[in-house]
Amino acid sequence: MKTGTIIGSIGLGGLAVFIGQMDAIALPGGGDEGGVASGPDVIVGALPDISHYAPAVWQSVTYCAYAVGTTSCNIGNQQLLWQPNPATTHPVMPQNIFRVKNGVIKQIGQSWIKHGFCALQGTLCGACIPAGSGCPTVLGIGCSDPYSSGLNGGQGDLKSRWGVNAATGVYSGTYADPAIPAGYPSSIRERITVPRNDLDSTMNAGAQYFIEGQYVQIQDATSQNDNNNASYRKINVGTTFSASTGYSITLTGPTYQMIPAIYAWQTVHTDVAIREYDVAGDGRFLVGSRAFQNTNGTWHYAYAVHNLNSDRNGGSFSVPLATGVVVTNAAYHAPFNHSGDNYTNTPWTPTVSAGSITWACEPNTSTNAHCIRWATMHTFEFDANSGPTDASQILTLGIWKAPTTGSPETSIAVQGKKPLPVVPPCVPGDLDCNGVVDGADLGVLLGCWGVACGDCNSDGYTDGSDLSVLLSAWVP
DSSP states (O other), X not given: OOOSOEEOOOOTTSOOBOOSSTTEEEOOOXXXXXXXXXXXXXXXXXXXXXXXXXXEEETTEEXXXXXXXXXXXXXXXXXXXXXXXXXXXXXXXOEEEEEEETTEEEEEEEOOEEEOOOXXXXXXXXXXXXXXXXXXXEEOBTOEEEEOHHHHTOGGGEEOSTTEETTTTEEOSOSSOOOOOTTOOXXXXXXXXXXXXXXXXXXXXXXXXXXXXXXXXXXXXXXXXXXXXXXXXXXXXXXXXXXXTEEEEEEEEXXXXXXXXXXXXXXXXXXXXXXXXXXXXXXXXXXXXXXXXXXXXXXXXXXXXEESSOSSOEEEEXXXXXXXXOEEEEEEEOOOOOTTOSSOOOOOEEEEOSSEEXXXXXXXXXTTOOOBOTTEEEEEEEEESSOBOOTTEEEEEXXXXXXXXXXXXXXXXXXXXXXXXXXXOOOTTOTTOSSOOSHHHHHHHHXXXXXGGGOSSSXXXXXXXXXXXXXXXXXX
16 A cells, blocks of 8 residues: 555546557556556456346335446556455455536445456456466456456345455455345345435436446555556436336446546546545545535535545544635535445534534444445535635545554545635725725726726716715725
């Protein structure tokens, strides 16, 4: 794991290099930094297909279920072990779905993790030095291995994310499933689970959707090649709901290799700022922020915190507020933890004080608290009565797990949009806004006679009425 480096925002308009097929676009996202990595380096080389499953109702909510195929590539210079359970030297693969709607990105679905069991020796990403014939338990140098969506949706090897340390790649959990709640629908269990309402076109006009796959493996992490393991691709969602398949999802465009799906927000809205933060001795967070004006003149602030591979997880998020900033409509969103997963779905509630707005999960004494765990994004929003500063303002991301040796931080300073201090309006007649109505203001008014720039009574015109307002406020 590479630590101690804060990297500026990566824009997708930068240099793109093509590896493997022509419908895959790659940008360095960590690990190999654009060249051949030292040691094994597994990435998602392609997201080739989608499987649909019958939707079902759980606790009065209708959920759709999907799986996406993931084709891995070992772009490092050493072989990668792919030994099946009970060995811990195989990769695990989470799958996620995101939506950009009304200017904001949210993660609306997630799967459990697929456990790898053997690797074919393909050539998606270039020349392959195979590790053996058939489907050996090693992925060769330069080789690719396809796991179809049907395979990734197979529930036999889908297990809880619980027990995986994504920063080290170590899987210390049990291969047995956690207890599935009684009556939980089998068709949606453990697969990518998305509330029907989050896909309904009548409720999500103009929304854009993206799907993501990721690999975590112990050798890849030990070789410090684990920051480039997530890739995403755009998807189209159909408008017709089916009782057997839910809403149809089709893949479109290229696979963006080695780029987490949070960067899709930046492709839709170019004013999004995204930065990467490495927690010492642990893993990486990505924080995106955007501020835009509402139709009523207020400003909307949105922040997405994506835990790429931190084991310590995120536990709080705080935005400083200047004097006079009034916050309304605070909101929070996280994907549904499902199928009896050990993490709760307790929402984070905002606390607004004189100097900040802060969201926080349950205390870290609760081992199943709804923290921002690896391969998961939480989104925070509010409206304010003032516009933003630039993207260099400091926010605070609290780390959920207690510090360990070599990983001392309890919080990290992150950058993002912050509301400006609210400046009281100038009093009528104070046309230069210096706090005093005097001869300088009279000069401005006379120079604006007949037009709007000296308007003191808000009628859109500068005339004798405005002169009366100015003189009544005159300071001798």
